[in-house]
Amino acid sequence: MPISPNQGSTGGGFPATLTGTGLTGATMVHFGNKTATITATSPTSVSVVAPSGAGVVDTTVTTPGGTSSPVPFFYVPPPVVVDVSPSSGPVAGGGTVTVTGRGLATADSVLFGDTAVTPTVVSDSELTAVSPAHATDEVSLVVTARGGTATASETFAFVPAPTVTGFSPLTGLPAGGTLVDITGTALATTTGVTFDGTPATFAVLSDTRVAAVAPSHATGAVTITVTTTGGSDAAPGVFLYIL
Template sequence: MAPTVSTVSPSQGPTTGGTTVTITGAGLTGATAVRFGGTPAASYTVNSSTQITAVTPAHSAGSAPVTVVNPTGTSNSVPFTYVTAALPTVTAVTPSTGPMSGGTTVSVTGTGLTGATAVSFAGTPASFTVNSATLITAVAPVGSAGAAEVVVTTPGGQSAVSPGSYFFYAASPVLQSAVPSLSPTAGGPTVTLTGSNLLNASAVLFGSTNATTYTVDSSTQISAKAPAGTGTTQITVVTPGGTSNPLPFAYVAAPTLTGLAPTGGPTSAGTVVTLTGTGFSTATAVQFGMTAVGFTVVSDTQITATVPGGPAGPVTVTVTSGGGTSTGLTYTRVAAPAI
């Protein structure tokens, strides 16, 4: 009894051939040939007496009768339609940058994307979903820093590389230093961050707080205004390449100055004064009026400083630290008695 063919799925494919089709029917065991319009299939496998898997040969556009031959005869025919499939095109990849670790979901737009069988980034296969003839959603695989051509394969062939078909893998940002590494709790100082791969930064974070004002000076430097905060935290930078390593940063309260000993002295330089208060451990300056003087931080509550020479009368003493400047106390210079 001759074999019979009931269905061919899919029922159409490109004129270039290469479509894998499933032929169902009866009496298919022992098939010696599968033909598409008289042309032998490129290859075929007899799965069972009711199913054959075949790869279509090249054929001119139009309907081609599919038949199966075995020692008992030739089956009835079921049509398979050959269509002229246009090559797919990729016109844009959005977003066009992402980390080397992969995982970025991108929209691949173009034409002729229906039936896509593969999407690759620089030759590496990507997972993807065909949304329409003009849109594919793909997940970027792991890649190397630099440009990666995005290629879509359909039954019509592979898309050609175009200016809009590139995805750029960005290296991870690296931070090396933050100067200064302290700020008043109210924020405000400009912090210079140095490192590498800092271009296109989308955020500079002090803990979880984004610095609302920052400038990417170069691939190795960012200037950021510290936002308000408290306690110790970490600075990180976010770029298309990911999130950088953290650098320590601390918010400190302004120092308080509560005592001077002695509170006065001669107009000549050289008197050593002991300053008492709080928040002195990060002191950066001690001033008598407008004059900065040498000082020694004895502890968080004590500093010793040498009074500069100056005219007789009161002068305001202040301490400045990473947290700001203290309120002032008065030191009085007394002129030597006239003889």
């Protein structure tokens, strides 16, 4: 006699259905030593609201004709969200977000504010989700699994794409080491600065300024690109490596 679903939250309160034969007049359904609330019966099924519980329990149906053979039911603890990385993403959507915690193996939904997406479960302690499109805002992030729901302790921010408006100085030595002041907008979530694709050490000074140390490079003109959790933008003009 199968039960569907065959796992659920330790807190109980969810619907479940047992199917089989000879179930007419079912009077009692047990989950371990606890009694479920019967909501509907037929000759081939019994629908119930499951009680709270823990671990693996035997589920049985009692009718005037006797009690069924036990069917295992698995109680799942509620999920726990420990970290969300990155904690922001582009307003256009499409950012990959990694959620770590516990009890994530049965996760089937990640809610960004009011928008739900289907996650990819990596393990019981990790899942990934692709952030949806959303107006600039900070929203709650909620993971739903068979064991219940968990809300991240910090909000998830939808941020606009960056705009790089300029940088100074305009030149540096091929050996690298020149401190370059980059200006623009929406730079607070900067995750990388490159000089023609070569990563540079950087520090975020504000939402409008990032300082980067030019890496070593052959002489010539290169493009400076800033990448944030909201997207990427190339600075106007070129940075010259000169002797």
